[in-house]
Amino acid sequence: MITEKKVSIDLKKLINENHIYESVNIEYKRARNELPRDFWKTYSAFANTAGGYIILGITENNEQCFEVTGVLDSDHILDQLFSIGNNPNKVSKNILSTEDIEIDNIDGKTVIIIHIPEVSVQEKPIFLNNELSQSYIRKHSGDYKISTDELAALLRDRSDHLDYELLDNYTIEDLDIDSVERYKFELHKRNPDMGFNKMDNDLFLQRIGVLVEDRNDNRIIKMRLGGLLFFGKYEAIKSRLPHYHVDYFDRRGETERWRDRVDGGNFEFPDLNLYNYFLIVYDKLSNSIERPFELDTNMIRKTQVDIKTALREAFVNMIIHADYLNSRYSLIAEVYDLYYSFKNPGTMKISKSEFFLGSNSRPRNTLLVNLFTRLGAAEHAGSGSQKIIKVVKEHQFSLPEIDSNCEQTSFKLWVVEDIERCDNLTNKEKLIYKSISQGRIEGLSKSEIQDLHPEFSLSQLTRVLDKLVDKKLIIKQGGNRNRTYARSFQPLEAISRFEHISEAIKKLLLKDI
Missing domain, CATH: 3.30.565.60 (Heat Shock Protein 90)
Incomplete structure (x- = not known):
């Protein structure tokens, strides 16, 4: 039995702030007594893309706005969810558990929030009705049936050795020998005891895995796709992969096009292998x-x-x-x-x-x-x-x-830094931001900031702080009397602090051994 508990997304806040609309990872569906038929398309799309939330009990009205209408029989709907989800003839795999489902009450109406996790590359695609073509992906706020190319890409991603493909009718003559010799010289410098410089190119390419025996074809020596990509002549690569193209642009400055370019197929770069x-x-x-x-x-x-x-x-x-x-x-x-x-x-x-x-x-x-x-x-x-x-x-x-x-x-x-990306900030605003970012972790009060910058009036300082808060460069902490301003907490700082905590724990554990 699923009990009522706190929702993972703040649905009440979205409703109160009138931000209730569908997005790449949120889908609302009307559901009174039955699980909606189109539920499984969204299930497949979220699972095959980046995951998301399906909220049952919210309906789009005639004015194209969403309103809470609630579900009447949540137990029956959840029974349907797991019954159909565990039927392989309907859905290729059930990826839900009770922990992915939450029930909430909003304005006296019951809504069901279902978290659909993204599955691993080995599990994709999640498809319907025993047909791979009945796979969906999420684009913007809609579910779209997967294309042939997109399906092929998902199936290829199950392999960790895409470039191990053995190629028929490709030989060392299809490689740019200057590339092979240059690479061999670099490996010899890094590993002088390996004797790479004394090997002929055939033996060298076998030692590094570019040429291998095909045990399914009379042990004939064949080239791997990765070897062709890495060392191949441009036309030889294009003969196997007609769409192969590599590019580089230097787009700095005010130039309309670019300052510099390296373009595969350009006569200036005749054999632009990898x-x-x-x-x-x-x-x-x-x-x-x-x-x-x-x-x-x-x-x-x-x-x-x-x-x-x-x-x-x-x-x-x-x-x-x-x-x-x-x-x-x-x-x-x-x-x-x-x-x-x-x-x-x-x-x-x-x-x-x-x-x-x-x-x-x-x-x-x-x-x-x-x-x-x-x-x-x-x-x-x-x-x-x-x-x-x-x-x-x-x-x-x-x-x-x-x-x-x-x-x-x-x-x-x-x-x-973040501050340098904001091209509409004044020098004074950047100065205030710098003072706050270099201050205490818990932040500085307005009076402390004013002490650092007496040239600002209180009203000027207030306007600057409000602007920095609006741009999410700084955050306000505490009530009016105890309010401080601190630099916005960045994800990398969380990673850094986690690393420091982990190291401290390791030292404590080692100390006790």
């Missing part, structure tokens, strides 16, 4: 860093090595996690004045929280991961993301932004 793309573009990314030098605590000039490391990790992450069988999107790295953008075809195979915490890693192209790891340009087990987060925290940059759907992932790496 290795050449990495070498050329990473050099341009490194040279794009124009932030001024700063002094560290020992009054020694900081270099930008750490920012280059973050750029390298983000750039390589884009390359190794791309779905190269996706025919709609390309690899695109872009430089802007305040941030870097990295886009690749394919959804992110882990959650955003797993990325930021570095708690998990799900490769899509294992061979590419291995080839970049040998160069020292990639990390196993998710530690690459932690290098990015470390740089962001140390420089107090804005939190990186990730947008991922069924077909494309976009990663934005900011290289400025």
